[in-house]
Amino acid sequence: MLDAQFIQLLLAGLGTGGIYAMIAVGFNIIFKSTGALNFAQGEWVMMGGLFAAVAVSEMPVWQACLLATAAVTLVGWLSDRIVIRPLRNHAPLTLTLVSVGLAIASKSLVMLTLGKNPQGYPGLSGARKFEVLGAHVDAQTLWILAITVVLMLLTHVFFAHTRYGTALRAACANPEAAALVGISHRGAIAASFALAALYGGLAGAIITPMTLMSYDSGAMLGFKAFSAAMLGGLGNLYGALLGGLLLGVLETSIGGYLTTQFKDGVAFLVLLLILTVRPQGILGRPDVVKV
Numbered sequence: 001m002l003d004a005q006f007i008q009l010l011l012a013g014l015g016t017g018g019i020y021a022m023i024a025v026g027f028n029i030i031f032k033s034t035g036a037l038n039f040a041q042g043e044w045v046m047m048g049g050l051f052a053a054v055a056v057s058e059m060p061v062w063q064a065c066l067l068a069t070a071a072v073t074l075v076g077w078l079s080d081r082i083v084i085r086p087l088r089n090h091a092p093l094t095l096t097l098v099s100v101g102l103a104i105a106s107k108s109l110v111m112l113t114l115g116k117n118p119q120g121y122p123g124l125s126g127a128r129k130f131e132v133l134g135a136h137v138d139a140q141t142l143w144i145l146a147i148t149v150v151l152m153l154l155t156h157v158f159f160a161h162t163r164y165g166t167a168l169r170a171a172c173a174n175p176e177a178a179a180l181v182g183i184s185h186r187g188a189i190a191a192s193f194a195l196a197a198l199y200g201g202l203a204g205a206i207i208t209p210m211t212l213m214s215y216d217s218g219a220m221l222g223f224k225a226f227s228a229a230m231l232g233g234l235g236n237l238y239g240a241l242l243g244g245l246l247l248g249v250l251e252t253s254i255g256g257y258l259t260t261q262f263k264d265g266v267a268f269l270v271l272l273l274i275l276t277v278r279p280q281g282i283l284g285r286p287d288v289v290k291v
Contacts, residue, residue: 008135009256010249015141015210017248018148022203023225024232024240025155026196031235033172033192036095040079042222043106044197048072048204049213050110053119061124065205069198075106076197080190103218111215118212140209147206151199152241159237168192220264224251227267230274233284242282 023045030038051068052061059067083102087095123140130137159165171178171188179185204213204221224247232243247270255263274281 004134005256007133008137009252011132011135011137011141011145012256013249013252014245015144015248016252017228017245018144019203019207019221019244020225020228020247021148021241021244022151022199023221024229024244025152025237026199027226027229028235028237028240029192029196029199031229033168033189034084034095035092036099037226038099038193038196039096039222039226040099040103040106041196041200041225042218042220043103043110044072044076044200044218045204045207045221045225046213046215046218047075047106047110048201049208049217050114050119050204050215051201052205052208053121053213054114056121061122061209064121065124065202068205069201072201072204073194073198076200077190077194079197080193084189084193085186103222107215107218114215116215118214119208120212121209123209124206138210140206144206144210147202148241151202155237224267227271227274230279230281231270233281236281236283239281239283 023041026041026044027038030036030041048068051071052064055064055067058064079102083098084095087098123138124143125139128139130139130142157165159169167178167183168188168191170181171183171185172192175185175188178188207213207221225244228243228247229240230243231247232239232241247267250270251263251266254266
């Protein structure tokens with residue numbers, strides 16, 4: 001019979017990993033479309049949580065989460081229109097550095113408008129807990145797992161089996177060839193920013209009931225998700241899911257069986273190891289360069 005503590009840590013780790021996976025998918029989508037790393041992704045997660053915290057006083061939690069996700073999606077689209085599009089012809093490194101500035105500006109604006117105090121609100125099922133194989137698990141953890149599974153399935157269907165998703169993949173893979181058949185690379189990048197913000201905003205909205213969200217929470221969440229994306233394979237959507245779940249389980253297991261003091265350092269160690277041993281990640285493929 002499985003130990004109750006093991007089950008509890010496993011489910012908690014999968015729930016945390018699901019959040020990392022959602023954020024990592026946002027990293028991967030923008031990386032595939034621009035070749036740049038979007039370090040504003042973590043701030044979009046923070047916005048999702050704080051926007052939902054503001055809205056939850058006026059409406060049910062699920063409506064607040066949907067509204068916050070929609071608002072952050074709009075922020076992502078506007079970020080492309082206002083900041084990224086004028087720099088579209090610049091190198092990926094330039095766009096990456098600009099995203100750092102975008103992240104700092106986003107954090108500062110949120111701090112000035114919503115304040116510095118951490119915010120929280122009840123989960124989608126309140127404070128209810130369920131017993132799973134002898135372990136007591138928060139209902140919000142189960143919600144996170146369910147939402148992660150559904151979202152990943154929808155992502156797969158969208159990119160693999162819809163015309164618009166296929167067009168986005170084509171525009172990112174070969175912009176010149178896609179343009180010949182009427183697919184706009186500019187529109188694909190705008191859509192990728194909106195999608196990345198959607199994933200980030202939703203992740204922030206559903207993780208906030210588990211941990212308080214504040215204006216400075218985005219940087220750490222973004223870094224952990226970046227480590228998950230690197231672990232699974234940067235640019236690989238399925239790698240984002242695998243990397244996020246593995247990192248979440250590893251982080252929770254170390255915190256549960258060893259000490260919580262090292263919990264936040266797991267992502268740093270994973271990133272260091274993956275860059276040293278296998279830079280392309282678990283599911284990534286090494287670049288082949290002709291010389």
